[in-house]
Structures are given as structure tokens and as C-alpha cells.
Amino acid sequence: MQTKDTVQTRIPQKKYKDRLFRLLFSEKRDLLELYNALCGKCYTDPEALEITTLDDVIYMGMKNDISFLLDGRMGLFEHQSTLNPNMPLRGLFYFSDLYKQFFYDRVIYSTRLLQIPTPVYVIFYNGEREAADTSVLKLSDAFIQGEDMACLEVCVRMVNINVGHNAELMKRCGLLREYAVFISYVRGNLLIMEPETAICAAMDQCIADGILAEFLSKRRAEAMNALLTEYDEEKVMRSLSREFYEDGYEAGCDAGKKEGKAEAVLELLEELGDVSSDLRERILSENDLMLLKQWHKEAAKAESIQMFLARTRLI
Structure with a gap:
């Protein structure tokens, strides 16, 4: 035993x-x-x-x-x-x-x-x-x-x-x-x-x-x-x-997400017209990820930058 x-x-x-x-x-x-x-x-x-x-x-x-x-x-x-x-x-x-x-042995490109x-x-x-x-x-x-x-x-x-x-x-x-x-x-x-x-x-x-x-x-x-x-x-x-x-790893991840979301908002707005330096700075400086997500949704639905500003109350 x-x-x-x-x-x-x-x-x-x-x-x-x-x-x-x-x-x-x-x-x-x-x-x-x-x-x-x-x-x-x-x-x-x-x-x-x-x-x-x-x-x-x-x-x-x-x-x-x-x-x-x-x-x-x-x-x-x-x-x-x-x-x-x-x-x-x-x-x-x-x-x-x-x-x-x-x-492995099957034809995945078949109709x-x-x-x-x-x-x-x-x-x-x-x-x-x-x-x-x-x-x-x-x-x-x-x-x-x-x-x-x-x-x-x-x-x-x-x-x-x-x-x-x-x-x-x-x-x-x-x-x-x-x-x-x-x-x-x-x-x-x-x-x-x-x-x-x-x-x-x-x-x-x-x-x-x-x-x-x-x-x-x-x-x-x-x-x-x-x-x-x-x-x-x-x-x-x-x-x-x-x-x-x-090492601040998690803080860095959060910062990366916020920066990525802010850039995504600006990309959508740039398709609608010229984005002023003040508006660009305001969006890039935002630290609230949930707010940035909301702005992203509004930017996707907006037909103009003015409509986006009115909906987000950034004016």
C-alpha cells in the first residue's frame, strides 16, 4: 500500500x-x-x-x-x-x-x-x-x-x-x-x-x-x-x-480604449465635414468611456456636425 x-x-x-x-x-x-x-x-x-x-x-x-x-x-x-x-x-x-x-479532409469551398x-x-x-x-x-x-x-x-x-x-x-x-x-x-x-x-x-x-x-x-x-x-x-x-x-497595465488598457473610441467619433464626424480644433480637443480629452460610446452612436446617426452637436449638447 x-x-x-x-x-x-x-x-x-x-x-x-x-x-x-x-x-x-x-x-x-x-x-x-x-x-x-x-x-x-x-x-x-x-x-x-x-x-x-x-x-x-x-x-x-x-x-x-x-x-x-x-x-x-x-x-x-x-x-x-x-x-x-x-x-x-x-x-x-x-x-x-x-x-x-x-x-481537415473536407472541402470547405464547396457550394x-x-x-x-x-x-x-x-x-x-x-x-x-x-x-x-x-x-x-x-x-x-x-x-x-x-x-x-x-x-x-x-x-x-x-x-x-x-x-x-x-x-x-x-x-x-x-x-x-x-x-x-x-x-x-x-x-x-x-x-x-x-x-x-x-x-x-x-x-x-x-x-x-x-x-x-x-x-x-x-x-x-x-x-x-x-x-x-x-x-x-x-x-x-x-x-x-x-x-x-x-505597471499601470489596467490603466493603460482603459486609456487605450478611450483613445480608440475618441478617434472613432472623430472619424465619423470628419465624414460629415470639417471638425473644429476646439471640438477635436474636447473629444480627445474626454475620459468617460461610456460618454464616448454615446457620442459614437450619435455621430453614426447624425446627418451633420451641427446635428451631432445639438444631440450631444457640446454647444
Whole structure:
């Protein structure tokens, strides 16, 4: 029987590591149960599910979580322990690669409309920051010019899987519920223990309580390896966040958005006539992004600069 003392020496040496979430749902029957619980379906044949995960896609030193095909849907399930508003962009890249693979040997320039698997993108969040039970992240939230004339959208459903959230989902998927409990045990232990000791103690407690008992007993070293790597990732992300704040990164992004919106307003007005230096200076000096967005809408509808000035009360 494996003991705590042998865990460290028996950790598999891999170039890239798996996440614990990916390990837990690597079996088709478990992934199908999670899909059914999340989407309100009742599929019973695990073999109807085709795993499409791209193993060569690496993020923070770890393999991507899980992607699959089922009944005309292309699913991407990811686990995140840090809130990341850029997941829609990451999903766009990943789905693009999946579709390239799916249509590799098909003629996409034919006159016949190809049937495309419907994308389903879900993030399972279990970080320590507060988050709603369910929320939606949209690619368009990051567009410099907003949704005006945008021809592309990616929506990500983020599901909070911390203990105390999404009770109905947890009832429908026992493995997900037990995973949430195990992580809560680890986090509680981390308050008073070093990471490796905290994880070992949580494993022992879960096995004794019948929580993920079979998985943790058989794959203890892999689970330890995955969690230690994930906590390293969290440290890196927190460090990067601090650096970005210190460098004024977010302030710079906001400034870039404001400048871009102001320039867009001026471009529309220049199509209507000569823009005075005073008006140009006034628009470029505005710091309220919401007001600039409103001016942009008015500039798009205006038939003359005077009409724009009257509607925006800039005269």
C-alpha cells in the first residue's frame, strides 16, 4: 500500500502535467455524467462521446482540460482556480484548432453548406474569489469599439463549483460534488500546513470519509502532482496580476480604449465635414468611456456636425 513517505518518489516524471480536474473526468462515463448534469441531458452510452482534446495545447505548463464531440455538439470543459476574463479569447483559439482538425479532409469551398458541430464552452471555477453560481463571459466585452459592426462572438459559461454553490448540479454529478469537497479540505489545511502536507492530509481525510476514495487510493501520486502544479500556477497568476497593477497595465488598457473610441467619433464626424480644433480637443480629452460610446452612436446617426452637436449638447 502506498504511504505518504513514498508519494514524492513515485510522482510520475512528465514533460507536461495534468490538472486534477482532467484526471477525474478522463473516463468517458464520468465525463458523460458531468455533461448530462450540466446540460440537462440523459445520454447513457459513453461510447457515443468522442474525446477530441488536443494534447499538444499547453497552458501554464499543463495540458488543456477536456474537449469532446457528442450528438452534434463540440464541447470544451475547462477548470480554472483564478478568475480570468480572457477565457473567451483562449476559447476562440482552441475552437479554431478543433474545427481545423474536424474539417481537415473536407472541402470547405464547396457550394454545399457544411454542418458544423455546435460549440459548448464551459469553465468550472473553484477559486477563492467570490463569484456567482453561473455567469457568462463574452469576447465582445473586450472589443475596443464595442459590439458596433462586430462579426464575431464567443460566449463562455462559467460555473462556480465551490462548496455551497450550484447545489442542484452537485446533486446530479456526485464526482463533481466530491471534488469540490476535497478541494475545500485542501484549502482548509493550507491555512496551517505546507502545500504537500495539506494535500496529503486532505487525501487521508477524504479516503476515510468515502470521498473520491477509490480515485485517491489508486492515483494518489498523480493527484498530488497535479495539485502542486496547480498551486504553483496560482502563485504565478497572482504575481503577474500584481505586476500588471504596479505597471499601470489596467490603466493603460482603459486609456487605450478611450483613445480608440475618441478617434472613432472623430472619424465619423470628419465624414460629415470639417471638425473644429476646439471640438477635436474636447473629444480627445474626454475620459468617460461610456460618454464616448454615446457620442459614437450619435455621430453614426447624425446627418451633420451641427446635428451631432445639438444631440450631444457640446454647444
